Amino acid sequence: AKERGGGVYEVFDDGMRERALRRLETENSLRRALLHDEFVLHYQPQVRMVTGAITGVEALVRWNHPERGLVSPAEFITSAEETGLITTLGAWVLEEACRQSAAWSAARPGHPPITVSVNLSARQIAHPDLVATVAATIERTGVDPATLCFEVTETAVTDDHDRAASVLHQLKALGLTLAIDDFGTGYSSLRALQRFPFDAVKIDRSFVRGIETSEQEAAIVAAIVSLSHALGLRTVAEGIEDVRQVQRLRGLGCDTAQGYFFARPAAPEALAELLGVTPG
Numbered sequence: 001a002k003e004r005g006g007g008v009y010e011v012f013d014d015g016m017r018e019r020a021l022r023r024l025e026t027e028n029s030l031r032r033a034l035l036h037d038e039f040v041l042h043y044q045p046q047v048r049m050v051t052g053a054i055t056g057v058e059a060l061v062r063w064n065h066p067e068r069g070l071v072s073p074a075e076f077i078t079s080a081e082e083t084g085l086i087t088t089l090g091a092w093v094l095e096e097a098c099r100q101s102a103a104w105s106a107a108r109p110g111h112p113p114i115t116v117s118v119n120l121s122a123r124q125i126a127h128p129d130l131v132a133t134v135a136a137t138i139e140r141t142g143v144d145p146a147t148l149c150f151e152v153t154e155t156a157v158t159d160d161h162d163r164a165a166s167v168l169h170q171l172k173a174l175g176l177t178l179a180i181d182d183f184g185t186g187y188s189s190l191r192a193l194q195r196f197p198f199d200a201v202k203i204d205r206s207f208v209r210g211i212e213t214s215e216q217e218a219a220i221v222a223a224i225v226s227l228s229h230a231l232g233l234r235t236v237a238e239g240i241e242d243v244r245q246v247q248r249l250r251g252l253g254c255d256t257a258q259g260y261f262f263a264r265p266a267a268p269e270a271l272a273e274l275l276g277v278t279p280g
């Protein structure tokens, strides 16, 4: 062990240095991963609650690490946000999701289009180029913007309300739709519904989980569904894992379902099969 002359100050400095170093390491490995094209998108179906028909998918990023295999976004999204690399990663995710969406549409002529939902982070919304990037990506990939949905958490729009509202309105003007993600987990969710031009509400998994066991949770979900409908918003329940949750949510009039009970997030080839797209 090393002698600490300066006591607290030196400990503080070491901690700072270590954290800065770790952050630099993470940043470098994410940067390398982007360069080497190591990210992949998996897609999780969203189904109509009453029929079970697939109406859309949520694009969820994974890091296909050469040694560690598929790494979950929980392990790198925060770092990507902290280092600002989420801007580059997010642009890649958007491009990839739009390409995939356009390809599925072209492969299923005469079928109703599949909506592809993409998660947008706070840093992306704060970036001055976001709207231009999205517009250019729509243009370049030929995706029908009506089949594109951005999922935005309430916390991603709490920094500067007026600016965020303006960005969301500009995105909507491109023809896409917006969903408020993890709804109910923040502190001013109701205000967010009023302030921002959302089309859909994603009921957070934490509420869905308790729906059969807790009358309180069930009451909250019932209230979210009826409030959303009163405001003209669609409702999507995430994290559905069993049939009783489906029955309960169906009874409450929830529109769309997503969760392991229907399908786990899967590679595009597996999704193509679910969508009845023949490869080649």
Ligand code: C2E
Pocket: 044, 059, 060, 061, 072, 073, 074, 077, 090, 093, 119, 120, 121, 151, 181, 182, 205, 238, 239, 240, 241, 258, 259, 260, 261, 265
């Ligand atoms: P999220 O937006 O809330 O996405 C839903 C998460 O719940 C996904 O985890 C999904 O795999 C998981 N999930 C779906 N159904 C079930 C279920 O029935 N049970 C359980 N226990 N989990 C379920 P995943 O893929 O690990 O993503 C975690 C988070 O990482 C996402 O949470 C999202 O916040 C973030 N994320 C993923 N991809 C992106 C991206 O491209 N950009 C950004 N900014 N964030 C992303």
Ligand code: CA
Pocket: 058, 119, 151, 181
């Ligand atoms: Ca989401």
Ligand code: CA
Pocket: 181, 182, 204, 205, 238
């Ligand atoms: Ca969630």
Ligand code: CA
Pocket: 153, 181, 182
């Ligand atoms: Ca989330």
